[in-house]
Amino acid sequence: xxxxxxxxxxxxxxxxxxxxxxxxxxxxxxxxxxxxxxxxxxxxxxxxxxxxxxxxxxxxxxxxxxxxxxxxxxxxxxxxxxxxxxx
Numbered sequence: 001x002x003x004x005x006x007x008x009x010x011x012x013x014x015x016x017x018x019x020x021x022x023x024x025x026x027x028x029x030x031x032x033x034x035x036x037x038x039x040x041x042x043x044x045x046x047x048x049x050x051x052x053x054x055x056x057x058x059x060x061x062x063x064x065x066x067x068x069x070x071x072x073x074x075x076x077x078x079x080x081x082x083x084x085x086x087x
Contacts, residue, residue, distance in 0.1 A: 007075040011062050014054040014082030015044045021053075049084030 001008060015021055021044070028039045045051045062081050066074065080086050 002075075005072060007066070007069075007072060009066050009075060010078040011059060011066070012078055012080045012082070013059050014048065014080070014085045016056060016059065017053040045083075047085050048082065049087065052083050054081055054083060 025036050025039050025044075028043060029036045032039065032043070034042070041051065045053065058081055062079060066079070
């Protein structure tokens, strides 16, 4: 798409509390032999800076930011929206 000035970026969200994630919490607790609270605190959110799930709104805000960025400088980027998971 570059000849047509089409940008391509990747948004890589952290754990978003969806129905799938809600289903995984008790499954992980059972598999790991820990409480559901520990799964959330240690396994899913343990590497975040604030211990928070990424929200759908935060992912949408990132999409809007990229869509509104007029220049071509932001293309081919991977943007983690993870509350600091990768820091």
